[in-house]
Amino acid sequence: MKRVAILISGGGSNMVALVKSMTGDHPARPVLVASNDPAAGGLRTAADMGVATAAVDHRxxxxxxxxxxxxxxxxxxxxxxxxxxxxxxxxxxxxxxVERFEGRMLNIHPSLLPKYPGLHTHQRAIDAGDAEAGCTVHEVTAILDNGPILGQATVPVLPTDTAETLSARVLAEEHKLYPACLRAFASR
Structure with missing residues (x-):
């Protein structure tokens, strides 16, 4: 059984999706949720789900x-x-x-990498006139949002989309993609 630590900074909706997925015949179990913000709502959620938590305030x-x-x-x-x-x-x-966890650290990013590494991905996709947007699970390397891609999910960019509406649809896909990629990665 693989042991999984999850790092969050906020509410932790992807963390919740991961923790909920690690049951039954899943090859991994959550052992820690840690945050750089002691006030992150996801810490309370993780504790309520029975996962150990830790916070180290970067400030x-x-x-x-x-x-x-x-x-x-x-x-x-x-x-x-x-x-x-x-x-x-x-x-x-x-x-x-990153090197300490090389080959065993994953990230979910809200764009179809290699497009739009970094921040403001949804607005950037809208501004570029992209027909589709989505999310990527990738291995973490020393270069930001540049590691080997483990999976992607797409959603259409609608003419009426704002960054907020597009973000909500992409997030729904993140909650399915990340658990599926973690299961496959942990099964290796």
């Missing part, structure tokens, strides 16, 4: 990413994860942190 480190990551590593390493899933974790991780 206390005043831009010292190495010190923040060292503190974040403590609860992660204590949970002994086989797989680390980023699920709305809004901090860019340093290459040394």
């Amino acid at each position: 206390l480190f005043k831009g010292d990413r190495a010190a923040f990551e060292a503190a974040l590593l403590e609860p992660i390493l204590q949970s002994r994860p086989d797989i680390l899933c980023l699920a709305g974790f809004m901090r860019v991780l340093t290459p040394s942190f």
Whole structure:
């Protein structure tokens, strides 16, 4: 059975989808949900779902990413994860942190990579006149949103779409895609 730690920064809807999926014959189980924000709503949700939680407030480190990551590593390493899933974790991780989990760290990104790495993906797709948008699950590498793609899901971009309406439809697909990709990845 693979052990999965999940990193979040907010409400954790993708984390919830992952945790709910890891039951029955699933080859993995959640062992930790950690956040860079002690007030992240997803921490309470994870605790209510019976998953251990930890929070390391990045603001206390005043831009010292190495010190923040060292503190974040403590609860992660204590949970002994086989797989680390980023699920709305809004901090860019340093290459040394990423290398520690190379080949076993996943992320969900709200665009059809390699299009639109980074932020504001839905508005960028609308502004470009794209016919479709979507989401990507990929392995995390030291280059932002650039690792091997494990799966994608698409939705049409409608003429009436705003970034908010497109985001909501993409998020619904994220909640299906990420659990499916985690199951396949954990089954390797």
